[in-house]
Amino acid sequence: MESRYKRIVFLTGAGISSESGVRTFRDSQGLWEEHKVEEVASPQGFKRDPVLVWKFYSMRRIQANEVHPNKAHIALADALHNLEQSGCRTLLITQNVDTLHERAFGALPSKNFIDIHGTLSRSKCTKCQKVFSDRWCYFDGKSQPVQNHADNLWSHPGLQCLLSMPRRNAQGIPLSPCCSDLLRPDIVWFGEKPHGVEHAIEQLTTCDLFVSIGTSGNVYPAAGFATVARKAGAHTASINLEPTENSSAFHERIQGVASEKVPEFLKKIWQ
Ligand code: OAD
Numbered sequence: 001m002e003s004r005y006k007r008i009v010f011l012t013g014a015g016i017s018s019e020s021g022v023r024t025f026r027d028s029q030g031l032w033e034e035h036k037v038e039e040v041a042s043p044q045g046f047k048r049d050p051v052l053v054w055k056f057y058s059m060r061r062i063q064a065n066e067v068h069p070n071k072a073h074i075a076l077a078d079a080l081h082n083l084e085q086s087g088c089r090t091l092l093i094t095q096n097v098d099t100l101h102e103r104a105f106g107a108l109p110s111k112n113f114i115d116i117h118g119t120l121s122r123s124k125c126t127k128c129q130k131v132f133s134d135r136w137c138y139f140d141g142k143s144q145p146v147q148n149h150a151d152n153l154w155s156h157p158g159l160q161c162l163l164s165m166p167r168r169n170a171q172g173i174p175l176s177p178c179c180s181d182l183l184r185p186d187i188v189w190f191g192e193k194p195h196g197v198e199h200a201i202e203q204l205t206t207c208d209l210f211v212s213i214g215t216s217g218n219v220y221p222a223a224g225f226a227t228v229a230r231k232a233g234a235h236t237a238s239i240n241l242e243p244t245e246n247s248s249a250f251h252e253r254i255q256g257v258a259s260e261k262v263p264e265f266l267k268k269i270w271q
Helices: 043-048 050-066 071-085 100-105 197-204 222-231 258-267
Strands: 007-012 089-094 113-115 118-125 131-133 183-187 209-213 235-240 252-255
Touching (some): 007 222, 043 050, 050 118, 050 183, 071 089, 071 100, 235 258, 252 258
Parallel strands (some): 007 089, 007 209
Antiparallel strands (some): 118 131, 118 183
8 A cells, every 4th residue: 555645744742642641731731830831941940940840850751651652642653654664754743752652653763753842751961962861750759859760761772871860969950971060851941942943844845744733833833834834735734622723724624632533544644
């Protein structure tokens, strides 16, 4: 069987993981209801209170560890594998930091995958920006610094993996093995440049199908990707529980839950 398309770009957001139990950002009960974005997701917030930031991301690492890829992640991972095998070029761009795509796929080749907002499974040195594969939780559910208790499940090829918990300062903040300066989560915070945008734009301007899944279309540059692909001649489709902010950019708007609508949609890609 052959795909009806030759180059496909998928974009995912928090909605694809909500049926796994990961909280979205803007729905009621969403993450931003409880936390001030500028306190936990900005370089200024980290400078002001790195302990608070590491408590927040330790909780998110603990939660990510407790959830599993759902039918939508698995269907997408299977489709990416089968499409590549059939000669179709694919790119998956995710805004999610929960690592569920990586876990559904096993190891996604980096040329086919961009975690545009970073990931919970990496940290970086605040001094030299060196990136480490790291899924340690430095604070527990009661906000206490933890001892070595987790194992490193996610490791990124080409990255030094923090196999044992790095040294920490008196407050419990991990220190980088390279510079002994503070480590921070490798998450793209507000005001920072998203990862891989140039590669994404290159693929968006040459794809013939663009599919957006579970994202409200509020945060740029990702919210503008459908328009870029559409202007370049691609068919654009959105799968989301409710109408999105950027719905006029889509030829096809499918409303419903990702675990049902994603597998249904992916079946139609084949001739
Ligand atoms: P949002 O929380 O803004 O949007 C999630 C969307 O998923 C909503 O439109 C929901 O209706 C939809 N949704 C919820 N459950 C669904 C389901 N089961 N199936 C399908 N759709 C469902 O999350 P994002 O658009 O991903 O950035 O947010 C984008 C960025 O904003 C995030 O990456 C984060 C945040 O600020 C950074 O942290 C840099």
